[in-house]
Amino acid sequence: MKLDSYVDTGILVAQQLVNGLTPGFDRGKRMEEIDPAGVLAATLAVDPPSLAALKKRDEAGFVQLARQLRTVFGHLDRAEIDAAARRLNTLLGESPANPHLAKEDGVWRLHRHPADAALVPMWTSVCAEAIARMIGAQNAGRFGICVAANCDRVFVDTSKNASRRFCSLVCQNRTKVAAFRARKNGG
Numbered sequence: 001m002k003l004d005s006y007v008d009t010g011i012l013v014a015q016q017l018v019n020g021l022t023p024g025f026d027r028g029k030r031m032e033e034i035d036p037a038g039v040l041a042a043t044l045a046v047d048p049p050s051l052a053a054l055k056k057r058d059e060a061g062f063v064q065l066a067r068q069l070r071t072v073f074g075h076l077d078r079a080e081i082d083a084a085a086r087r088l089n090t091l092l093g094e095s096p097a098n099p100h101l102a103k104e105d106g107v108w109r110l111h112r113h114p115a116d117a118a119l120v121p122m123w124t125s126v127c128a129e130a131i132a133r134m135i136g137a138q139n140a141g142r143f144g145i146c147v148a149a150n151c152d153r154v155f156v157d158t159s160k161n162a163s164r165r166f167c168s169l170v171c172q173n174r175t176k177v178a179a180f181r182a183r184k185n186g187g
């Protein structure tokens with residue numbers, strides 16, 4: 001995978017893996033079942049070579065990675081930055097990146113991983129490093145878990161004032177509606 005847009009991609013994929021592959025509640029509903037093939041097809045579309053290399057046998061590894069990333073999001077949501085950093089360091093140690101120049105159509109480009117790198121270690125490294133870079137840039141507070149009732153999906157807050165609390169507009173709106181109803185019934 002190329003270095004350009006590395007952080008953005010890693011953050012986006014980490015968020016999508018956690019939200020698609022860890023059980024719990026999604027925007028008001030209990031997630032009945034996990035569909036790794038569908039989630040991975042959608043998530044890895046961001047990197048066509050990864051999508052092309054994806055095999056059925058990779059699914060369990062991605063589900064495991066998603067669980068580990070959820071733990072990191074949970075630590076960061078609770079401002080347990082030391083614990084998040086320890087876990088990220090473990091992931092980075094297990095799946096090191098290997099920056100190197102590779103020639104593509106006569107142009108040298110900086111890559112993080114060999115073209116034939118195994119998918120799960122590669123994405124472990126990409127996601128962990130992207131989150132680690134955010135923490136290193138004092139942006140640990142931008143990772144969160146949705147505060148809406150019956151939702152535990154995660155988000156990365158890219159808003160200007162870092163005030164995001166919900167995974168989606170769906171949760172923001174249904175929380176508003178619930179608060180309105182509660183006020184109406186109470187008064």
Ligand SMILES: [Zn+2]
Nearest residue numbers: 146151167171
């Ligand atoms: Zn939500």
